[in-house]
Amino acid sequence: MANPSSATADVCAICLSDLGRGQTLITAECSHVFHLRCISENVSHGRRDCPLCKATWRDVPVVEPAGPYADDEPIAEPGVQQHQAQPAVEAGTTVTLKTHCERPAVPRAASRDGFAVLVRATAPGATAEDAEAPAPRAPLDLVTVLDVSGSMDGNKLDLVKQAMGFVVDNLGPADRLSVVSFSNDAQREIRLTRMSADGKEAAKRAVEALVAGGGTNIRKGLDVAAQVLAARRYTNAVTSVILLSDGKDNCNNRGVNLMPPSLRGGHGAGAATVHTFGFGTDHDAAAMHAIAEATRGTFSYIVNHEVVQDSFAQCIGGLLSVAMQAARLDVACAHPGVRVREVKSGLYENHVDADGRAASVQVGDLYADEVRRFLFFVDVPASDEAAAEEEEVTNKLLTVRCTYTDAATARVVDVAGEDAVVRRPVELLDGDDQPSVEVERERVRVAAAEDMAAAREAAERGDREGALHRLRVGHAAVLECAIGYAAYGGDEDDEDECLDELEQDMDEMQSFMVDEEAYEEEGRARLLSGVRSHQMQRASFQGGKATRKSSFQTKAMKSMVTLSAKSRRKQQPEESSSAPAKRRRKHK
Known part of the structure; x- marks a missing residue:
């Protein structure tokens, strides 16, 4: 038998197999990592010491009973190709980081407090659809939790x-899907199953068998989804609900x-995001928003029932193109007199060191081609560099x-x-004081978003x-900025x-403030979904307008929504429409 002490950090010291992705791991108090199944067996036989360092564990790793859902299908072997319309992330590319200062120059003898610097991070892009050998993408574990209460009949x-049929069709053979339904109670309709040809058939049969009836127990549905994920013996790189x-x-x-x-x-990498969809005008927008908020998910609301497939398509378009996980943006002051005063990062947690010399933003995951913009406000001192008046001086x-994790x-x-x-x-010349349109925008x-x-x-x-x-007030500021942006032009690569x-958005939101009925019927959902989308800088489906496109939509999202729209046109007669009539409202 091999000596466990000779095992490397990439090998489980108990079974001597790779600590590869896709298997549940556990870190003991001595910081050594093992397969969960291996340490479970060791502990069950009364062993309380580490096979590597022989340290006696004070807290024996406790393994909860797997429960009824520990039957997930094993993940695909590396190299299984993902055959679906979704483009993969281009091989060999990394995140792109660009900066824009609010003005190109500051007089040498002057100082500036709260000088704005925009940092723009763009995730690696997707490969072209006609690429000969697209790079592999991260496989997905997806649990869909579907309301089958009486009102869904x-x-x-x-x-x-x-x-759901569209979702199944567009998952790849390395992706896994589980379906949970809920009314008064909840049940798992299909185990976490790989979307091979057989897996897709099983998933479609499970969905087609759903029958509506009873009350609405959202908590129970999420409980079952949580149990399905917690009981996994294997894990794919991306997890979502x-x-x-x-x-x-x-x-x-x-x-x-x-x-x-x-x-x-x-x-962190591998954490589950919950993306919520309020269907119709009677859903609980506040609750659905709170659920999404707790997991960095998006909240979409769908008034036009016919486009529910498009809303799912946009969501999985992102999930099937995750390029970066656990991303963190770090800035450091290069000039000795510069200090970071504040960071505007929306819903993303930021930190500024006590001395102001460094700051960071926890960005999380990004889809292929997705962009994040953050404003760093810094104090810029007067320049003390000795130079001739005509000599060019710059300050970094x-x-x-x-x-991040690829x-x-x-x-x-x-x-x-x-x-x-x-x-x-020494003195500003023409154009030196021209504000950056990217920063102002x-x-x-x-x-x-704050308004x-x-x-x-x-x-x-x-x-x-x-x-x-x-x-x-916010609407007026946006209009003024739009005029300036058109006059001076922005980043030529920026097509948003x-x-x-x-x-x-702000014009439409005003229409829902006319009376209480308008706000309760749709206004609350519209504001919650819109605010979250802008503060996350991520597309969500708002209002169910089939032609409405979010500026945060990535190429992969747009591609999937286009595919969905074509699919719907083939399946539905033109006269079909379950969209509730929407009365026009005027606002002052």
Whole structure:
């Protein structure tokens, strides 16, 4: 028998097999890592010491009983090709980091407090659809939690079944899917199954067999989903939950937290995100938003029932193109007198060192081609460099780095980005004081998201006039910035339509502040979904308008939504429409 002490850090010291991706691991108190199944057997035989260092464990690793869901199908062997329309992440590429200073120059003798520096991170892009050998993408473990209460009976459930069929068709053979349904109670309809040809057939049969009836127990549905994930013997690189409901939880006491503890707060590589979908106008928007918020998921709401498939398509378009996991952005002050004062990072946690010399943002996961923009406000001192008046002087303000896990390869990547640099002339010349349109646009976007959030809080207090005021102020600022952006032009590589979307969003949100009925029917969901999308800088499906596109949509998302729309047109007669009539509202 081989000597366990000779095992490397990449090998389980008990079975001497690789500690590869896809198997559940456990870290003992001595910091050595083993397969969960191996340490379970050791502990069951009374062994309390580490096979590697022989340290006696004070706290014996406790392994909970696997329960009824420890029957997940083994993950695919490395090299299994993902045959679906989704493009993979381009091989050999890394995150791109660019910086923009609010102005290109600061007078040599002047100082600036709160000088804005925009850092833009762009995830590696997807390979072209006609590429000869697309790179492998990260496989997905997906649990869909579907409401089958009585209110889902009829056309709504039929449309959800159709949407699930589209999801199944577009998962690859290395992806795994489990389906959970809930009404008064919840049950797993199919184990976590690889989407091979046989797996897809089994998943479709399980979905087609769903029958509506009973109440709405969202907590029970999520409990079962959490148990399915917790009991996994194997794990794929990406884990996510999709929750769809058309009503309010009426099986638990009011105020009960609908999120199981095991699903809350996981932000590292492999943590499960819960993406929620409010179906129709009777769902609990506040609860669905809170569930998504707890796991860095998105909240979408669907008024037009016919486009539920498109909303699922957009979501899986992102999930099937995860490029980066556990990403962290780090900036450091390059000039000795520069200090970071504040960071605007939306919903992403940031930290500024006590001395202001460094700051970081926990970015999490990014889809292929996805962009994140963050504003760093720094204090810039007067330049003390001795130089002739005509000599060019520049100050390097910040250095930028990003570390993350490559989702497809599990490789840790560390990338240095573009430094933030300003010129320091003795006097400003023409153009030296021209504000950066990229920085100004991001200022306006951040302020608009804050205005939306404040408007929602005011509306919840019953202060619709106050809500309207905040939205009008934000709307005016967006319009002013859009005019400036068009006049001076932005980054030529930046094709997003963020300002147009903001203008439409804030205009539409005002229409839901006309009366309480309008706000309760759709306004709350519209604001919650819109605010979350802008603060996350990630696309969500809002309002169910088939032609509405989010500026945060990635190429992979757009491709999947286009595929879904084509699929729907083939399956549905033109006259079919279950969209509720929407009355026009005017706002002052």
